[in-house]
Amino acid sequence: MAGYNELVSIQRFNIQSLKFISQNGNELLTVQSSDSSFFNSNYRFSRSNHEPVEFIQIREEEGPMVKVMEEEGLRISFELSIRSSENKRDLTNLTFIHGSSMQEIERLITREFSTDANFQNHHQVNLVGDVSFALNEDERLIQWDWEYSPYNSLYYYSSGCPNYICFAEYDKRLNRLVPLQTFQFWLVESEQDSPPATPSFSLRLAEDGTTSPEVPEQQPGINAAEQNPIQSPPLSNVNPAAREVDQTEPEDGPLFRATILNFERTTHEMRMAMKKLIKRTEQLAQSHGMLYICHKEFVDAFERAAKINPPAFKPFLDYYYHCCAKSMDNLHIDRAHLLRNSLIEPLRRIYDNDIKNAYSKKKDFEETSRDYYTSLTRWLSKSEKVSSADKAKESKFSAKRRDFELSRFDYYSYMQDINGGRKGQEVLSALTSFAASDYNLIHSSMAEIDSSRPNIIMLQDVVNEANKEFLLLRAEREERRRLLETSSRELDDQEAEIAAQAYKAKIGQDTAAKQGLLLAFSKPNSELQMVSKAGWHKYWVVLDHGKICEYSNWKQSLELHEEPIDLLMATVRIPQSFPRKFCFELITPQLRRVYQATSKTEMHSWVEAIQYAISESISLKGRRHSASEDSTYNKYESTSTIGKALQRVASVTSPGRYSGSGGDSKEKKTQKPISLSKAVKELQISDQYCADCRSSSRVEWCAINYPAVLCIDCSGIHRSLGTHVSKVRSLDLDKLSGETVELLRATGNQMINEIYEAGLGEPNAKSIETHEERASFIKDKYVHKVYFRAIVESDVNIAFFNAVERGDLKKVIQCIGQDADVNYRSAIVVSLRKGNYLIAELLSLNGAFLNFNEATMDTLPARAQAYLMSRWSN
Ligand SMILES: [Zn+2]
CATH class of the missing domain: 1.10.220.150 (Arf GTPase activating protein)
Known part of the structure; x- marks a missing residue:
């Protein structure tokens, strides 16, 4: 097996051996360091029952990892070898970390360690302790046991889960954890444990056809079974009604034993099935909890987006998601709770209190049984002559007999309960009440979500309509873009004239109103404006109702730059010679102001608009507002x-x-x-x-x-x-x-x-x-x-x-x-x-x-x- 496990071997530290031990003390797998040189340690893997050791490879770069079967609980017993070196003697805060991947281990060691003050209390972290050396000591072998506990992650495969473990030491000087050695293994849930030990009794048919228990030293596979094979009655599959009839347990004999044997087999299967069911249900509940969290974050992200761009995101929230987000949230979190409270809890209770005890009950029964039959043999071997000592023995024997009958009765009742009897009823009852709650939960959520249907239909209509308009808008925008392309070239006079004419035609229909960007000197009446290149500012100029308003700082907020200019007595003209292009001049009794437009077309259109406004403010004063009201x-x-x-x-x-x-x-x-x-x-x-x-x-x-x-x-x-x-x-x-x-x-x-x-x-x-x-x-x-x-x-x-x-x-x-x-x-x-x-x-x-x-x-x-x-x- 050399080289199978990737190891970061550091001279000072070595995992000498690991023993994977099941809850009942079985050694499942032993891993032994084959090399004590502290360099490039290789490992030997062995199983106590000499079955082959299996490996699995999930990542190309990491090499295969050894498979370990899980049974009930798992303990890993480590033997760690630590050496003192020249520059580093003691080992401080030896820490054990467990995770689903190398990346997770690294994250725990670095980020989690530096951010979490209670790092040692993290459920994936165990503090092993300090190792300090005596003066003349330079090597120490320590034993340390770890109770396996699953990491909190959804990271599992159907066939099991990867486990990475790492020993690290705390470096005080650098204030960080330094990894010493890692090991990985693949934990397989035992799908099919070996069936319970072969029946621990044998029987022999007496010649007259009656059964007589041939006792108690249970030799598995005794040949009697071959001579008189007993067909197990198909009790495991009978319906509950049939079971009802079978109220009293049969006498101890082949029928009784065969019945019990059948019960034991189905109990074992049931135990495995329940364990798996509980585990899967837990995973489902956990996933629902996870979904709830993810969903909350999803909605938050949506709301942030909707704040920034309401037209794009808000209708979705308003018309659909706000209606059903709550019920989706509830569905996830309530279902997680429901699974925990109404399914996992009762199942686990039945499993823990009843099914799990099957082995120990079986053992108790068998002991009592053996005890009884031994004393039966002994008692029968005595002569019929009754002495006072025998009397005492007889009463002792009948006590044993009573114990045995009681134990037999209890065990049989227990087995009946589990195999479809009372316990089956309990399970069915728990499942039924879960089904009712689950149905109600899902049904009410769906009803809430369903109520948003009209909104969605309305939104679809509006959006379809808007899509059409948007296409029109896009066409128009492209048209405008083409215009911009052509206008970037210098407009010749004729074109400008045409544009101005078009504009004039337009304002002929509407009231005089125009706004746009113009340049002007910051102070009116300044002679400097003729020559200076500095001092020209951009203003947002609004022409409306016979007045010109200049707004400065228009990129942030509109601020009126000067008092509005009344056009009542004004004239506008284009100066013959002016050092700047596209300029026009506005002259009122109070002031003289030069504006610079951004193009020749604009200049003409402004002049036209102002001229129109001047004439309007003289002649049409009374009718000003009606137009604005209509609009x-x-x-x-x-x-x-x-x-x-x-x-x-x-x-x-x-x-x-x-x-x-x-x-x-x-x-x-x-x-x-x-x-x-x-x-x-x-x-x-x-x-x-x-x-x-x-x-x-x-x-x-x-x-x-x-x-x-x-x-x-x-x-x-x-x-x-x-x-x-x-x-x-x-x-x-x-x-x-x-x-x-x-x-x-x-x-x-x-x-x-x-x-x-x-x-x-x-x-x-x-x-x-x-x-x-x-x-x-x-x-x-x-x-x-x-x-x-x-x-x-x-x-x-x-x-x-x-x-x-x-x-x-x-x-x-x-x-x-x-x-x-x-x-x-x-x-x-x-x-x-x-x-x-x-x-x-x-x-x-x-x-x-x-x-x-x-x-x-x-x-x-x-x-x-x-x-x-x-x-x-x-
Ligand atoms: Zn005020």
Whole structure:
């Protein structure tokens, strides 16, 4: 067997021998180091019964490993030889490590050791101890026993499992474990143990045909059996009813013994089968536990992905996985528990308490039996003359006889119980109750998962629809890309002219509105801008409603660079000679400003747009807002599918899109920036002033979940409170849904402050001059709700639900302020059914769930369904 086992042999340490010993003391395998040179030790393998030693090879690089049969329990007795060397005498913290692979051993020695302070308590680690040498001593042989315990891993094969063991010592100087020697073996579960020892009795038929036990010195295989073979009655297979009849045990005799023999054989088989069953069930339970953990991690990973890319991942979670993740979790963990409690536990109890005792009971019975028959022989050999000594002997004999009969009775009852009797009934009863619970568990999980079916069908429809739109979008994108390719070449004048004409035609249909990137000098009116190369900055410029607004820092957040430029008295022109290309000049009574466009086409389109805006601001002042109102409604339609949501994203991320080739006219309208600040203010006088500081300057922002119209400064503070407090939007730059706009127009700051500043007393009493005062006031007002006056209702959720039913918008806002549960009794469904979209919008802005199953969706009007779909795609 030389060279079969890979060994890392170090001079100081050697495993001299290993003995694999079963629980009942049988030596299964002995491994002996054949070489004591401490170098390249080879091993001799031998089995006590002289059967051949088997090996198995699972990894090419590691060589074959010896097979060891497992029986009940396993102990390995090591004989370790340790030498003191010149530079290292004592051996500190000799440690034994057990694992499923070399890699695992390495991981335990390195990573686990350095991270786990209780390394020695790890269930795969045993501390052997220190070995110190006396002065004149330089070699020591120590004995150490290890009780085999399986490693906690799912790493097993049907035929057994690999086991790697390693001895290591602690190196104090390096603070690490240094491996000394390893050994590996393959542990095979004993599928078929050798059958129990051959029957330990013999019998002989008497000449007259009656049986007489021929006693007790059980010589296995006595030839009597050959002369009178006894056919075993097929008791092991009789049905329970047949067994019921056989209530009394037969007299001790061939029938009794044969019956018992049969019982013993089936008991042995049963014992093996149960042991295997329990083990497999444990593995199954463990796998379910593992699945539960993996599944949790799977869901976590999904949720992280959904946070980063909601359009791609969130629908999957919302429409399907959140419905069934819980039931899948429960299925795994509950099934693990169920297997443990309702299957493994009762089976193990029966196995441990009853079946495992079979051998010892058999031994007891046999001893009593032998004892009895010996004394029977002795007693019969006495003469019939009765002496007083004989009397005592007789009573002693009858005591023996009684003992034997009792033992026989007990053993027979025990065997009957195990072989389909009471114990069989217990097993069947345990299995039946497990079956019922298991069925219920799986059935209820499936029912929960089944409830998500309508959602999946709806999602499929939406996605199929969106896929079509996405194909269109892709075609359009390719078209745009081609345009970009051609435009990267210098556009000649004629082309620019055509583009400008096209643009003019377009703005002829719409109101003047354009936004895009322009370069300008940081300060208006500066003469330097003519010559200097430095000082030019990129601004996001929005032309709308007769004003030009410049936003700096637009890559992070929009900040108004200067006061908006009113175009009422302005002129725009392209300067004849200017040191920079694509420039145009804007002149108003107050200032003179030069802008640089990014291309000639852009320059022309800006000039056209501004010229149009100038003429419009002179002639069409009164009709400004009607267009923006209409478009907010179209907006609502455009968001009804994922595809359109994607289009919106695309339009936001490509500023030049507006002047590029557009889609149909409806789409153009929806992508046009909408100015709302004025429209809202016009309707609600209180909205002309900031809800928080009452400033009238730059009141162009909104916290849509209240909703409160805010100035730019207060909106900044709202934004800093987080979206769970305030969802801040720009009235002019953000694309708000039709319902949001309607909601803004229906409420107004006055209503919001009647609720949120009810306890403030005189408005504007608070001084909010500084940034700190502003911040603390807003925090008090919305987070701590210092000025909020609670409505006196016993249950705010009921009040909330009633308000939704009545369509009482103000009361609903009040209840939300008082932390009513917006999902209480699916209030949003009620509002949608009643066609009250403002309240629905308010609830949705405050976090109401919008995912309903098909049955609920069917009860809603078409517009409500479309509304839900559009909110979902957001
Ligand atoms: Zn303000």
